Amino acid sequence: MSDVSAPKGHATEDGMNDASAHAEALNPQASQSSSSEYRIRLPQLPLAVYREVAAHLRQIEDVDAGLLPQTSQTFEYLASQVGGLWISYHSSPNLWAQQRVEMVLSYYSDRFGAWEVV
Secondary structure, three states: OOOOOOOOOOOOOOEEEHHHHHHHHHHHOOOOOOOOOEEEEEEOOOOHHHHHHHHHHOOOOOEEEEEOOOOOOOOOOOOOOEEEEEEEEOOOOOHHHHHHHHHHHHHHHHHHHHOEOO
16 A cells, blocks of 8 residues: 555554554555445534535545444434435546555544544
């Protein structure tokens, strides 16, 4: 996998930074399924910020993104009111699109914490 030149994020438990963790989660060659849709979340990210992230990702050519519904049956004030974010590529993702997606995700993870794969 190629190295993405994005801002450095927080280290995860296995010592990888957020950008590396995103790249592995969103890299179709690394994925065992042939699907090009990925689901991630930040448990305490506000709804408005999720919408902002999705809007930024949709500006990237051949990328679409949207919000996952909340699955919790109980309201928690400090938890996100969104279940997560889905990201899909219209065609086989090219390196440029993957790098742009990683840059957007890294920007938000630097401010709100590490993304989790759903």
